[in-house]
């Protein structure tokens with residue numbers, strides 16, 4: 001076992017022991033409504049692209065509900081639940097070959113724009129699988145605000161890394177639009193003492209053209225595609 005795998009296992013144990021008020025679980029249909037509500041609220045308030053477009057929680061809720069239902073049916077997503085049973089975090093994980101397809105009709109314009117932008121951020125061909133069951137895509141991550149929740153994202157990521165390799169998922173990727181996620185990646189990498197999340201593409205939303213105009217023209221941030229190799233799967237594949 002290499003050092004990164006060892007560090008991940010130790011960190012997973014330490015976080016579970018020191019955050020006993022939080023348990024991670026596989027996202028299932030019983031979490032559908034609270035997960036959709038948490039995603040709608042946190043994305044509209046704190047995710048940069050949703051904020052720039054001024055998306056509204058009530059408008060995006062049906063979309064997140066459909067997406068969470070799809071994730072729950074695949075059984076690869078993770079939630080974090082506190083002692084009282086309240087949902088504190090959601091991580092949507094899908095098979096790359098079986099991704100959620102939003103309905104073409106009835107989607108709020110802002111979500112169509114963000115969908116088109118994410119589509120433009122392509123994952124390199126060499127990374128992609130030829131069949132289902134190999135590469136997972138983390139589409140959405142959200143944590144309810146609160147000091148006691150500072151480790152929740154890391155706990156959900158480690159839970160997902162514990163669960164996925166035995167199912168055959170050797171690699172994963174995410175399209176990261178929030179710099180807060182990159183801070184969390186960097187925190188994990190400090191513990192791993194080296195790179196784990198490889199940025200394979202960086203783009204500026206303000207350069208993106210949608211139907212002849214630039215919907216993110218006033219936003220100066222960057223977005224990135226990150227890839228990683230699952231625990232125990234050998235770190236040479238990017």
Ligand SMILES: CC(C)(COP(=O)(O)OP(=O)(O)OC[C@H]1O[C@@H](n2cnc3c(N)ncnc32)[C@H](O)[C@@H]1OP(=O)(O)O)[C@@H](O)C(=O)NCCC(=O)NCCS
Pocket residue numbers: 042043046047048140141142143144149150151152153154175176177178179180181183184
């Ligand atoms: C991203 C997210 C899951 C991280 O949750 P978390 O681990 O609890 O961490 P925080 O929200 O405290 O954010 C972590 C760090 O990123 C920063 N950050 C959070 N959102 C940010 C934003 N929109 N722009 C810049 N920095 C941001 C925080 O200030 C914090 O910095 P610090 O560690 O120096 O204090 C959470 O902020 C969230 O749910 N955001 C809304 C949904 C979202 O954007 N999801 C990711 C899409 S790629």
